[in-house]
Amino acid sequence: MESPLINLALLEALKSEKFTDEIDLFLPFVAVTILELGMPTVQASDIQSKLADLFGFRPPISAVRVLMTRAKNKNILIRENHAYIPCAEKIHEWSNGYAKKKEDLEVSLGSLKRAFVEFTDEKFQKDLTLPKAESLIFQFIEENVSATVSHRAYNKAELENSIKNTNHITASFISYIHKKEPSLLEHFGRCVKGMLLANYLYFADKRTTKKTFEKISVYLDSPLVIGLLGFNGALNKQANEEFVELLISLKIKVCIFDKTLDEIERLLSAWKNDISRKVFGRFNTKTLELLRSQGYDEARLDTEIKTLHRTIESKGISVVIGFAAKERFQCDEGALEQAIAENFKKDKNLEHDTVCISRIHNMREGRFIRELSDTFSVFVTRNTGLAKFANGFFSKNNYSSPIPVVVSEQWMTIMFWLKNPDITSKLATDQVVATAYSLLYTDDKFWEAFLDRLDSIKKRGGISEEDFVLVRWDSDLLRMVQDVSVDVGDDFSEEDVFDIVDGIKQKYLIDSKQTIAELERLQAEEIQRLRALALVEIASEREAGDAARAEKDNIVLQHKALESRIRKFSRFVARCISIPTCVTLIILLIIASIQSLPAGVLPQFMEDPELVGLFKLSATTITITFITTAVWGVSSWVFGLDVKKMNKAMEDWLTNRILALFLGRPDN
Structure with missing residues (x-):
């Protein structure tokens, strides 16, 4: 497909405003698909193929049959002799202004792509064509929202090899429109919601019409709780709060294991000890900057640790203490740890993830979880790679389920976001924006490659200890490294490193000059203020003296008389x-x-x-x-x-x- 963004946005724009349940939302797509087919009778396979052509996603045939049954109930299709006959009048009614909306979306999304092209040229001096800009935006949405829809459904333009860090370019653009271009963010949000709708047909239980899900227990991974506590920034906290609020509104039990509580306590304790010893090597640069900006010191972190259990429960999250495993359903935790280790660095401690995932599998007792009305537990993580390798391990060991043991935060959003539209109207967009900011502040392979090069230069004396300390803990270093990585990837030359060092030193020089200029301005203003005050006082004293002299002269005249x-x-x-x-x-x-x-x-x-x-x-x-x-x-x-x-x-x-x-x- 040549225009994936427009087709994604159409999924959002065409959905019905009035619906009995979520399936009704898809009837406009069915109506448009049947209209575009132009056939006297239609089959599920015809609609499935045409949906892929028109909107870029190919739902399972079972989902298409559910849609056709609902279309028959709404008289969009008439069934005679085992064949489905389109009803032209109803199809026109349910197409919901397809042609006009598509035209409007082409204009609005055209402005989004042009803004991206201009932003990339101005900030990174990279030339993007409109198709390449669209491809980057779609790729970002797909990677951070989609759980099934593949980009292979689209005919994407290949990116130039000169762009080595596409995620940073797209994340920077999303950050820019979030701060300064709310109208463009709204266009972007339509595409995000369209991707959720496309994925919904792959996961949603078509037979469950419930609005609450008391039988579901969700166990959150540590990073989600840390973000909920505000340690990953305000945007991440907001997105996590909306996510938990959605689950609680649907009566889903939100929990964490005691193992998760222990891991968070250990993390906060490590922060506290490092700050007290002034050792910052293990910190993410943005985490350290956030802690400093919010006034976290040893004493305050100690208070956070002591009140952590109560703070988490105040968010509506239950802390489950202890676990009695059923030996019959216990998995091989050693093999599970080896399986998920492929998703992490070699020195990563995987005990927490292994134990939590093993407990969820044990709680299911080998049951095949097919519907949302079933009783089941699920482990929710932000790490899609962890979900992939963990579920892959269980599949290889003869356990698989339509609702897997480990799911991503995006998967849960797709599953439930249409159940409570009042809460989730901004959830999808907020999650993607939070992800964009997270990518801007993540210590990834580009950062590690830069630090390796910087350390090697320092060891051979190419950079002084003073400059190293100045640069290493600068709050802008990570952003500058990622900006350079757009051109060089993780292959930083010494020249690149020195350019970044000089850039930070220049920043401090400029900051110093600005500070001095500001102090001089404030001093001049204070002198001017004191001078004006003195003139006022002199004028007041002069007026008082003139009045006194006039009074004295009057008294003298009276005395003389x-x-x-x-x-x-x-x-x-x-x-x-x-x-x-x-x-x-x-x-x-x-x-x-x-x-x-x-x-x-x-x-x-x-x-x-x-x-x-x-x-x-x-x-x-x-x-x-x-x-x-x-x-x-x-x-x-x-x-x-x-x-x-x-x-x-x-x-x-x-x-x-x-x-x-x-x-x-x-x-x-």
Whole structure:
């Protein structure tokens, strides 16, 4: 097929909005398939082949027969003489606008592919054609969603050999549209859901119409629980929470073995010990970055370990303590461990996986589990390789079942995602996005190849210890290694390593310059702020000083006005005293002078006895008058003390006295 994405998206777009059960969702596909066949009668094999041509998946013939029976019940097909005859009117009704929806999807998915091409060119300087871009997206969805539908159903374009790490390119693009292009993520999500629908026909129990599954017990693998606890990032935690919520909503018992609890405790204890000793060699770089960013230290990890059992149970997960194996159904755990070891590194401890899978097999007691209504247990893992090798081991040892012992998280999603659409509307897309981020942060073969080359350069002295420590624990190192792996794969040259080292050193240099520039900017802003504050304070003080001076000037003016009025009054009083005194002294001096003249000198009228008696002064008065006159004269001659000065002195004294009385001013 030339356009797998459009066909996957059509599976999602064509599904019926109103349905009795999940089988009704597929009737539009059947209607379109029959319409495209254009045959007067149809057989199950015809529909099976045409579904593969139109939508890229070839469901089992048993599933096609179930669909045809449902189509007959909805009058899409009429059965006569053991033949199925299409009903044109109903086929048109159930085709659900196939042509228009296909046209719309071609436009929307065209924008998704073009965005991928542009992103790859801008970030990785790689040229992709639209078919190659579509092939990469489909491949990613297939590997992380599909459990059965094979890419061999599609006519995929071969990728250029220049792209050595296609997963990193696609995961980076999904991360980009998740953050910045939600409309493109919606187009991508349609393809993911289409893949789930295509797989659903391979696994779903067509005869079970139940909406709850109390008889099913799901045992989670350690990585799923670790992700649920938030140690693999927020997106992974969200996807795992939605997955567990779906299972619990369907009354499925969600459990872990005590062996799983022990493994998680050992992992957290190893983290705690390594952090306390500041030994980080065993950490995934992104795990270490996450722990640091969230403030995990030795004490906090110790608390997490002590409360781990209670925390897991608070998520709705039961911890099953102890297990009594039935010897009759016990598998060869040594052989099982050897079988699953093909999926892991040589130094991987497989005790947990072996024991948990063996227990699930033992619990089944050799029963053939065909339907979801049966009572059974299943081990759920994110590791599809583990599921493949474990189930392969049991098949070789005469135990196989339509519902296997070990299934992937994707398998469980396919099995149950249509049972509760309210919860699972975003589950499929969230799982794939979480997987994309996980791939960006995974220590894979490219990372190990780079570390081997970096260590060899360090051992021969090609890189200093300071630079090695700076680079080895840098949070961007893994991303830069994966970016380079797009071109070189796992064959890192020394030049590649030095380029990455220089890139990280340049990042720190740029960060330092930016930090210095930021500090200088903050310092300049602080200086400007203080300067503005000082100017405001100066202006306030100036305004306050002006107001104080104005108040002072007003008080001074009031004081001067008061003093002027008091001085006028004092001058008047002083004159009232000094003028009569002077006049009296002059009169006494004249009378004393006249009285001192000899008789006969005065005119006749002044010698009248009555007049003389009227103005006659005593000797004492005359003496005092002459002495006073003499003293005044001498003082005037020596000191310049005249009447005017005496009058002024009296005026000043009286003014000061009155001012002191009104203003409390001390008397001078």
